[in-house]
Amino acid sequence: MTDHAYAPVPELNLLHAFSDPLADSFSQGFELDEFGAVGGIDTWSSDPEFLDRFRSFGLANGSGSLYALWRVDDRADLAELPVVAFGDEGGVHLVASTLRDLLRLLACDRYVYVFPDGISFSDPEEDAAEGAGSGEVHELYVAWLKREFGLDPAVDPDRVVLAAEERYGRRFVSWMDRYVKGFAEEHAERSGYGG
Template sequence: MDHDTYSPVPELNQLHEFSASLADYFSQGFELEKFGEASGIDTWSSDPEFLDRFRSFAMANGSGSLYAIWRMDDREDLADLPIVAFGDEGGVHLVATDLRQLLRLLACDRYVYVFPDGISLSDEEEDAEGGRGSGEVREVYVAWLKRQFGLDPAEDPDGVLLDAEEAYGKRFAEWMDRYVEGFAEGYAELTGE
């Protein structure tokens, strides 16, 4: 990888270049950070095998939660792997089935809350009433997303979270349980599985 390149993920490199051209956030709480940092992830486990399976790349909200790619297998294209959010209040949860789904979720401009017992998005109507949101900068992002990748904002932002959970939730919980004692049990309690 070229030392001037943000990451080994072409889509993230394009997003990095785009966001560097903006004077403000294009999605509430989202901010690209140094690619691949373990800070925040290492509070769950310091096992090198555990840390090697995550590639952080952005803040998920303004309070310290972060997004990371979960390298659930050794495929080359990291953009095809699930995205998780590590919460600043605790909790780690699946967010999107892959990077493109996260990009679509970001276009909805909803604040992400990551708690030990789940992940949720801010209410769109309450955001509008409270004057929260990224406004015109979000519209620039939506246009860029369509032009760059042919993608539109997610029609159902909560559905993006649910799709990730349905696709990978049980597998993720079982994998995490190898490094975080009781993780699978806690997952089963939350989901009723």
């Protein structure tokens, strides 16, 4: 790690220090990326107010989806902000209520798919049958997560996503609709309720 911090988020700096020397990914498809970059986010809106509310930090999968913190408000602790996944297939969805919840998701070592209609995770039995997974490096991550934060892998990744949607979903959809016209209407059609 250099003398400069990776991000203004202690949890991400610890994650960077852990993952930087590793030769392999510790969770399927995940990789830290330049903190605060707007590439991929700016395809939704180039409005400076829109872009200012996101802080990207990682690639969610090997096909171009990314994770970003959503500045839902001006709280000082950025790790307490919700995490959004911008999909390479066109979707944008809440994925975790906090950064630590996302770290627990990564500990599941499941590949994430971000589609226009939602987020899904690879099946662990299929992953095992295909030899997918991050192996020993993943076990190092699980031990690191427990040591640094006292956290275990999420029992059910879908429940983490659902909790984020229940906590922030309506607010996120309404906010996105200010910048992406028709966002709330499309979301209502997919989910069965309005923003």
